[in-house]
Amino acid sequence: MHTRHLWSLALAAVAAAAARAPSSGAGAAGTITGKVTFTGTPPRMRPIDMAKEPSCATQHQTPVMTETVVTGPENAVGNVVVYISAGDAAAGTPTEPARYDQKGCQYIPHVAVIQVSQPLDIYNDDQTSHNIHPLALVNPEWNKSQPPGAPPIHASYAKPEFIAVKCNVHPWMHGYFAVLTTSHHAVTGSDGGFTLPGLAPGKYTVTAWHEKFGTQSQEVTVAATGAVTANFVFKAQPY
Amino acid sequence: MPSERARTSPVPAQTGVVAGIAAITMTFAAFTSAMVMRKGGASDWAPLHLPPLLFANTAVLVASSGALEVARRRLRRDAPGGSMWLSATLVLGVLFIAGQLAAWRDLAAQGVFLATGPSSAFFYVLTATHAAHVLGGLAALAYLRYRVRRATIAPLGTLGAVATYWHFMDGLWLYLLVILTVFV
Amino acid sequence: MGKVFAVIVVAIAAVSTTIFALHLWWPPPDISVHGAGIDHELGQTMIATGVLFVAAQVALALFVWQGSDAREGRTVKRFPGGATPLVAFAVVLVGIEILALTFVGSKVWANIYIAPPDSGALHIDVQAEQFAFYFRHPGADARFGGLHPDLIDDGSGNFFGLDPANDTTARDDIVSSSLVIPVNRPILLTLHAKDVGHSFYVPDLRLQQDFVPGLVIPLHFTATRTGKYEIVCTQLCGLGHHTMRAFLEVMTPDQYDQWLKTQAAQQ
């Protein structure tokens, strides 16, 4: 909890630095690609027992697994947010709302990446009441219920922060809002791969954030064309 | 038009004070039982060293009760000096409050605050609630002194009621001192 | 007007009593060893209060009906014997009822809450939280791992705050969201709350007990019928109070053993 708080502060500092960095020009074509992997033994994910909520349990043929650490073949790590933390130009605020779904008593996507001030619409697709409680520390915290059939909840955040999201009604439901200042970001799938396209030539700091493993950063220089590779390796422990 | 009865009867004020005392007794009984229950099940109860100043304050409050008793007897006999002794009561009462404030500052300087632990919490709550009631008594004393200065005849009914209240504050403080010594 | 009132009162009494007597709404069939005592007590109270209810409402209606007689020159009548027989009646009747109910009832109560659990009872740890119940079997080592509130992590399924990294007894604890028990075997639950007050209520079991944060409260029972029943929270615990529930699954011993094996493999 405490570390998360420090994190948000660090992120804010980095974001401030980014605002002063040279801007990426129009028509930039540089790309950063890479893969996020782990070493060691990651914690085993457990099946989620949704017996309490039959309307959700019946939606899943096989039990849903917890999503704290999602791994793939060849030690790939999913749900890692990779983004430019320094060197990027200040981006305009997208007006297109991002979408966050509650479906089958799961958050889809598990991590929603939005930009500062970008609208976020939260939908309840289930036949049961959900409750969205983003545990923000830098931004204002709120806690609202959404009965089935209720209109989407509109949210947005003014400051960069990784915000844990929980549903008070269904204790297993956990997700994240990653509020970033940059428009260059990606979330790894279970293959661990990511691509950050459209970067102007220059020096960047690329950061990878994972809810359990923490963050790593590296400096990357992007040429006028072509792709640069940046891989991240996290150390995992079974418990 | 005030009736004859209402002008002379000293009784309602006295009844009111007795009823008020009953209520205050219940309030402090509730605090006390809360303290006993809270301490009973707790592993986090750290004993508190009472500031020695409290004992000096106790002496001041007892003295103020004595001064009020002198004032009451003089006023009842229409003897001179009643008003002065009333003033003395008032001064001693203010001194008590000042002493309590000093005791709190003393504790705070040692790093003992309201939320430090259950014992300090009860200490502050009990002493502050008592002090609030003493302040009410001081207001009544000031009003009484004003009436005595203004009127040729002392308002004996009010005097009796205020004296009962003030002595009760005195007794209440002695009770608090005992339970603070024993429990906190 | 008086006659209208009298008719309404009698009609209300008749309809209410009929609905109670027909058991149109009634507790579900009892599935516990101790429940028969509660049902008996409930039935006795129902009869006793039912008689008093009908008697009082009918007397009220009758006297009001008579009192509405508007003929001139009628003088009022005193209640025969004055207040004394009424007081004696109330003290004796209600007194006997109190004695009987307390005597019988306290035995039933003692049977549930004061009697110690069977020494061979199956011990299951129960945690209530906003807004779910989680149940824990000790696993192969028959020992529960210690609880560490700072390690609680609902998102990765560590609802109890176990410390498998350092505490080997915690590694085989079986955590489930349903209370699965074998039939006809004494069960001992220990109830503790993670956050605020909750309550454990199974109507079919005739069992209800609050969870009090900071306390571990034992509760024991024996279920006598297999099946799936609902466990609900009856102590206001926050916005999701009405969704806080779990299932009680009473199984045959064979089914239970099988379930335990499956669960152990998943932990």
Added chain:
Amino acid sequence: MPDTHGAPQGFLRQYVFSLDHKVIGKQYLGLALVAVCTGMVLSWLMRWHLGWPSAAVPGLGAVSPTGAPSGMITPEYYLSLMTMHGTIMVFFVLTTAPFAGFGNFLLPIHVGAEDMAFPRFNMMSFWVTFLAFAVLVSAFFVHDGPPISGWTAYAPLSAVGKDAGPGQGMGQTLWAVSIGLFCVGQLLGALNFIATTLDLRTKGMSLARLPYATWAWFITSVIGLIAFSVLLPACILLILDRVAGTSFFVPAGLVISDRLQPHAGGSPLLWQHLFWFFGHPEVYIAILPGFGIVSHILPAVARKPLLGPKVFIACLVTIGFLSYTVWGHHMFLSGMNPFSATLFSVPTLIITIPATVATLLWIGTLYGSKLRFNTAALFCLGFISVFVSGGLSGFFLAQPSVDVYLHGTYFVVGHFHFVMGVAAMFGIFAATYFWFPKMFGRMMNETLGKWHFILTFIGVYCVFMPMHFLGLAGDVRRYSAFTDDYMKGSLPLHRFITVAALFTGAAQLLFLYNLVRSRFRGPLAPANPWDATSLEWSTASPPPHDNFGGQPPTVFHGPNEYGVAGRSGDYIMQASPEPEPAA
């Protein structure tokens, strides 16, 4: 400080910051009227949601966009409605109207005084209560909305702040402040009632000659004096836990909304003990004035003396005393030592004896009576019927072994709504129809009144009797919706209750209309329209500023001289100097 004051000059002194107990009584009743309308609208919203959980309430979305987006009531909004309904009804209606309202208006007149003993305290009492109400209602307008922890505000849900849910931040703090203020207001009122009854009785008004309503107000004020002075410290401790970081009620190691709470060692049961030590006597604070009002009105409408007046007073005193020994019956299943359940069960059952006796005295009074069926009489009769129904269901809950099954179900809701909600409301209605002519100098419309009674009487039985059925079937109270399989079978009955509640609520419009119309258009009232005996009927309607026009009455009789044979009128007024009739 016996305060005296002449007739006031100016609008503010006359109607707002008045020292006149009659104005203060009316102010309390006005506050209660606003509160009861608020509380009832909240209950309609709750009932709507319970009957049709997914149907939007027209217009609510605009009033409460967060709590009810597009008019759909969220679970936390439902709990807010419930908390505010309970708090408003228990404190600001059932305590203010029958006790502070009618008591203030009538008690000094009943004892033959020109005002309360401490008129300034009396004025403060009302304005502090008003402030308490304003603070409570302001919780509707703060960021997260009103609190959701019920009128009992069990810790730690009420003590840990916003992590416990929406409304548990500022809303819950406002709740605690409001209730603390309310305690102060009622303590000031209780002091006044006690001193006035004991010290300001006019010549000849011995305690034995006090009207029964005044006895009830006096005993209620003694109960209130003790009860509110325990709730006040409890509220102070709760506020400190919430805002100052102390741990009176919050134990260590609680994780709420994924956050480890910074408290240690507190005891949640401590709050329950303090609260119910107040809370159970509070039930009697709500109902005993109703006892007094019924016993006061019944002889006047039955035209015969109350049966066993001394026994009745003894019942009141016994109930008042026993009310302090039974609080644990709210906590049978809360983790107390199980032995104490039996300990608390016995006095709980014993307290039914004086209540039974009182009921039998009323029914016995009706025997052989010549009832005058005015609206006040009907509401007294309704009171008896409803009190019997609610009282008997208490027998179930008083036994720990039956409470095991029924605790926390709708059975409890049905029980306390009958016995302290509806019964007390019927007392208030009876008092309103009976004393309205005295208060405003005009008669209320009897035809409207009788329709109001019949519809309300049938309505409340349709609302609260089925709740007992629900409870027997295991329906849990305080659930915002029964959307899952559990208790789905009870939905039709819930809908029936909802319709009945809306119907009963609509019937109250008759009362409101009657009240407003009679206030301005009703026929002028004579001094003693009901041929009643107590002192208020000896003075003008409405009474002059000093109640008796400068001449305090002398009392020659008790209040019970009805059905006197062998003379033109069948009653003797308390202030009438004629001799006692031969027995």
